[in-house]
Amino acid sequence: MRIIAIFFTGIFLVSPLAHARPVSYPGGWTLILTNDVIQNSALAHYTLDTQHSLGLRIRHDREGDFIFTGAQLNRLVKRWNTADSQANLYARIGVGAVSDNLDTSEMREDRGTDIGFFLDTSADWETRRYFTSATAQYWNNGRFGEISNFQGRLGVAPYIANTGSIHTWLMVEGRYRPQNRNEVSAAILLRFFKGPALFEIGVDDAGEPLLNYTHRF
Amino acid sequence: MKILISFITALMFTAMPVNSYAKTKKLKGPEVVEIADISISLSGLVCDFCSIALNKTFRKKDEVKGTYIDLDTKVMSVALIPEAALSNEEVMELVKKAGYSTLKITRKDGTEFSPPKT
Numbered sequence: 102m103r104i105i106a107i108f109f110t111g112i113f114l115v116s117p118l119a120h121a122r123p124v125s126y127p128g129g130w131t132l133i134l135t136n137d138v139i140q141n142s143a144l145a146h147y148t149l150d151t152q153h154s155l156g157l158r159i160r161h162d163r164e165g166d167f168i169f170t171g172a173q174l175n176r177l178v179k180r181w182n183t184a185d186s187q188a189n190l191y192a193r194i195g196v197g198a199v200s201d202n203l204d205t206s207e208m209r210e211d212r213g214t215d216i217g218f219f220l221d222t223s224a225d226w227e228t229r230r231y232f233t234s235a236t237a238q239y240w241n242n243g244r245f246g247e248i249s250n251f252q253g254r255l256g257v258a259p260y261i262a263n264t265g266s267i268h269t270w271l272m273v274e275g276r277y278r279p280q281n282r283n284e285v286s287a288a289i290l291l292r293f294f295k296g297p298a299l300f301e302i303g304v305d306d307a308g309e310p311l312l313n314y315t316h317r318f
Numbered sequence: 319m320k321i322l323i324s325f326i327t328a329l330m331f332t333a334m335p336v337n338s339y340a341k342t343k344k345l346k347g348p349e350v351v352e353i354a355d356i357s358i359s360l361s362g363l364v365c366d367f368c369s370i371a372l373n374k375t376f377r378k379k380d381e382v383k384g385t386y387i388d389l390d391t392k393v394m395s396v397a398l399i400p401e402a403a404l405s406n407e408e409v410m411e412l413v414k415k416a417g418y419s420t421l422k423i424t425r426k427d428g429t430e431f432s433p434p435k436t
Contacts, residue, residue, distance in 0.1 A: 126374055127375070128374075151417055187368070262389075263389050264389045297366075
């Protein structure tokens with residue numbers, strides 16, 4: 102537990118976190134870190150070809166207090182390029198081990214380890230001014246239960262930045278997570294984007310922070 | 319867990335030197351526009367991640383001396399090493415490999431090529 106805490110704390114301090122396209126260019130590495138009230142997640146993936154990337158995913162479910170560790174395959178199902186916009190449809194699948202995040206100070210039985218998997222589909226559309234995305238996820242965590250997650254985002258760039266400049270986005274995010282204590286929630290966030298680094302910082306309607314970071318190598 | 323953390327750390331450290339080497343080897347600034355042999359008008363170009371994908375894909379080619387992408391004009395400038403050449407088909411294939419589409423290819427001598435719309 103301590104190692105995991107140090108890992109994610111380091112992630113928070115060294116870098117911000119992120120939502121980014123799950124398939125990059127062939128041969129490219131991407132690190133995606135996501136932290137909010139329900140999870141801390143890290144994904145490192147390698148893009149195999151124009152449509153597929155394969156990665157390692159570690160996710161700590163903060164409400165269920167368990168950890169998923171496994172492989173994740175991302176597929177770019179379809180991309181639509183136009184002169185001023187880009188739209189994408191993605192599918193993801195992951196399989197791995199789900200283990201209890203039992204701390205030695207906790208007075209409860211270890212729930213052990215089980216096999217888990219998840220399915221995810223998402224779509225996005227963006228121009229240099231506007232951004233929108235939608236995601237649906239299903240997690241089967243074995244004995245740790247099932248999770249569904251639906252979320253959407255809208256964003257606007259207050260100014261249009263050119264290559265190499267800092268790009269800034271104002272975004273709102275809505276979430277529906279039927280198995281969570283707060284089924285419906287919303288968040289506002291700022292996205293900063295420069296070169297290979299994308300950082301997001303925000304707060305949800307319960308006052309909980311949201312930090313994401315993506316880096317393309 | 320230690321193995322996983324070691325894997326991710328090793329992954330990051332192995333990727334970075336390759337990246338640094340590529341950066342020192344190829345031109346990447348706006349000066350490329352002045353010496354460009356090929357200018358490519360692109361579609362789907364909306365952010366810096368798009369630029370990275372295209373730059374890295376092109377810079378892997380031995381024929382390429384440097385690249386630069388202007389998001390405002392949506393034009394990628396490609397400078398080639400002396401005596402090297404990239405055909406229109408190769409250019410379009412590299413753009414497609416990076417995940418984007420070619421609208422027009424303009425050569426230094428003024429010749430233009432627009433791929434047929436699919």
